[in-house]
Amino acid sequence: MDLTLLYRGPLASCDYDCPYCPFAKRRDTPEQLRADRAALERFADWAATRTGDTLSVLLTPWGEGLVRSWYRDAMVRLSRLPHIRRVAIQTNLSCRTDWLAGADLDTLALWCTYHPGQTPYDRFLAKAHDLAARGVRFSVGVVGLPDHLEHARRLRADLPARVYLWVNAAEGHTYTDAQAASWTELDPLFPYSRHPHRSGGLPCRTGESVVSVDGDGTVRRCHFVRAELGNLYDDSFRAALRPRTCPLAVCDCHIGYVHLETLPLYDVFAGGVLERIPADAPSPRVPQGLGTPGRY
Template sequence: MDLTILYRGPLASCDYDCPYCPFAKRRDSPEQLRADRAALERFTAWAAAQTGDRISVLFTPWGEGLVRSWYRRALVELARLPHIRRVAIQTNISSRTGWLAEAGEAGREKIALWCTYHPGQTPYERFLSKCRELTALGIRHSVGVVGLDGHLDEARRLRAALPEEVYLWVNAAEGHTYTDEEADRWTAIDPLFPYSRHPHRSAGLPCRTGESVVSVDGDGTVRRCHFVPAELGNLYDGSYRRALGPRTCPLAVCDCHIGYVHLETLPLYDVFAGGVLERIPASLPPLLAGRA
């Protein structure tokens, strides 16, 4: 079986305090951190044992995972396993990057980072240097920003500095409505921004979540995705497997990339072929080559 898992454990603390994020500068207690570590180690051990399946994992923590040693170790350990196809994580890349070398050459080919630049939270040159370190290490990565007016100049600056082969995505700001003129400015940076600009109608439409893609929390509860609360079973007793199968979306709309990318009515599996988890297009969008 080929299975993609979106894993989100209890971790909710972050070293940034972005005004648009409810988890900014939240601190987990030592007990909460121990619980998160134990949950992640349990999940990693389970994934390592599934040698009869082909598994891809995207870690989507509410907080920042790579400042915690157990997330760094999980990526390295999973990447070394032959039945793990890809292991990726959403991150602000505020931590060091040298640990990635521990995965070895073959492991580094499986690791991918979905990196978000938050202007005002980290110096521009520091973030750019981290991106260059990832390139030097041979780590696949995408880079992106939230499409707020105050981020536009920094996004243009970053797009101009990054190698052309590094995709820079733009997320529509939650609750923000873009005029056509505003949308055009962001589309000049990210030609795929139109997919993010508006929520996608999803009610009754076929989606890969619940069939080949599932969401797993720290207790092992399996759901079709992060946005549909109905449970399919538990990862660790295997009960989820009986529930896997084609199904339509029960929600009116889907407005998050990690959700709507799996809608079968959108062409995004072709657009991001080979890079769905890390949000890397199969080929560079046409406007990207001209730089914004």
């Protein structure tokens, strides 16, 4: 079986406190951190034994995972297994990067977000260039808030040209055509993020070849539909896998609508769906006066 799993354990603590972030915010207790570590290690153990399957894994923690050793260890371990096609994680890139030396970089990838005001720009940029020098597959993005636009322009100018810069429409924010055009200059795929996608009754890969998994092993079709399909660890979920239509009216999150069969995004991101890297990464126009992008 060829299966994509979006794993989200109980971790909810983050070293950033972005006011626009929809994720939970708390300070995890040592007991909660131990529970999160045990849950992730159980998931990695399960994935390691499924040698008859081809698995792709995206870790989507509510908090920041890579500042925790067990997320780094799990990614290195899974990246080195021949039946794992891809292991990726959403991260703010605040962690150190030396751990990547132990990973199989043909399999591991990072989906990185720059949060202005939460980390010095030069520190984030230096880490991005370090990833490029190491040969890591990664994308970089920002939330499309008005006061982030100049930060995003600067980032596009300073990143290696081959690094895709994505822009997420800010939750609850509407864009005039002129505003949307400014973001589209930086990310030609921004129009996919600008408006929620009608999804009700339309075919979606979730529940068939894509599922979400929580720390207890509960399997759902995606993070946004609460109905349970079974459990990962007793294999009960497999009997429930089948083609499905979406039960929700709209889908407004990239990790959800990318799997809609009515959108062309599996072709757009072929080979890079989980890490959000287009098959043919766009070469956006660099705004005048911001320098020349680096290359690698």
